[in-house]
Amino acid sequence: MSLNKLRYMVFLLVVLVACRKEPQPLPAEISKIEPDPTSTIKGFYLVNEGNMNMNKASLDYLDLVNGIYTRNLYNQVNPEATKGLGDVGNDIAIYGAKLYVVVNISNKVEVLNAKTGKRLGQINITNCRYITFNKGKAYVSAYLGRVGDQPLQMVSSQKLIRPN
Template sequence: MNQKQIYVLFFFSAVLILLGSCRKDHEYTPPPQSTEADSTSTGFYLLNEGGWGYNNSTLDYFDVHNGVYTRDVFTKDNPDAVLGLGDTGNDIAVYGSKLYVVMNWSKKVEILDASTGKRVKILTDNTHKAIENARYITFANGFAYLSSYTTSEKGMVLEIDTATLSIKRAVEVGRQPDELEVVGNKLYVANSGGYSQSNLENYVSVVDLNSFTVTKAITVAPNLRRIKKDSKGNLYICPWGTTNKLYVVDTKTDQLSDSINVKVDDFAIKNDTAYVYGADYGTKNHSYSKIDLKTKTVLPGSFITDGTKIEIPYGIAVDPNNGNIYIADARDYVEAGDLFCFDAKGRLKNTIKKTGIIPGHMGFFNRLK
């Protein structure tokens, strides 16, 4: 999922082991797993990105109301898709009635009916028949916006009409753009430049959605990765481990307005609270912090309050209804990972074992039965 060169640098040994194990691991799909039912939660899809180059990404679904977790629903719902979901799932989101699954190394976006999981369309670039290094997706006003690395020298954002499911416009942004967010009539794109470790990008591109042109670059920090907004439209941005700060951009002025001292690799926002984990690569020293976004204050202690240990946190999401916190565990990047569910007070509710290889992305949706 992550930037491919960085993925190799950090996990080269694990990738080598994949040569002998990944395909065998996914020849067998365990049956649905029953867990604790919760009538207040929202169901969700979980994207397991799989090993880079091994075409073993999978899509699972957790029916939280009935407490049933089903693995590899894409294959079950699309038996004619002989190649499966594809290679290296990088992002997932539900918009309207459709589920969008961004497949990085397969150079496409799988568009599914969110209620049934059945394929609606495979989206590729109209001109080049592929979307090079598709990364992240966000939505606003009937359109999807997809970041794409394109080449080592430039990055693009594609505008997708969600009614016709076709690419309408494209705009060049910084090198290797990652997450992106819409506030008002502006699109903000975190550029990493991660292919060139000696010359990283350090800015957020601001795109006017009317003209679909870049109007400004906001300098933040090198190697930007995550970008998310709060209820007031402020943006919170973190790099790929180059600093121990969460940066704040005021979208009214389009200026860097603040920074919060916290170890951060990924985070999720619910209401005015950010749930942040910081992961030290190559170690098991991880922190789990909670930030009051009204005061920009890191609250004391860990948001995991019962001492639960996670091998390698790789994704985080918060249930929009009841505040349950989900953390994906990549374990060793080779064997199937796990998914932990904590209640809003940080106590472990249940653990789903062996989801798929490298679980990391969740899209909340109550799938109809």
């Protein structure tokens, strides 16, 4: 084998190994905990922020009555969302029958079925941060500048949607 062929093969091997793959969402994990059938709270959702620029925000659910903790519920219930929940989960709230998850760096609010976690839709809002509700309307706060700008600029409020 000539030296040029050897160099070419090493170069090709380095290129193939160095290729960056698209980040994949983590699979769901289910853990058993001690159930509390007398609990007045059936369970709760937990949004995990994840690392900035790593697309690792996740949604978990703790079922207190049955004693089941489901990590990465969003990925399990919404397999068609190939990139997962997004980048930097920042806020979460239930209003009516809908669950709202604010995903800051992905510039979106995910609207989910509050009972199942199934995705109902997405609302694009640049630099969204927090969500609140008043008289049948949802409001989202957002940065006016880009994330990381110095100094931080004033926060504005945008009317989001009218939940049913």
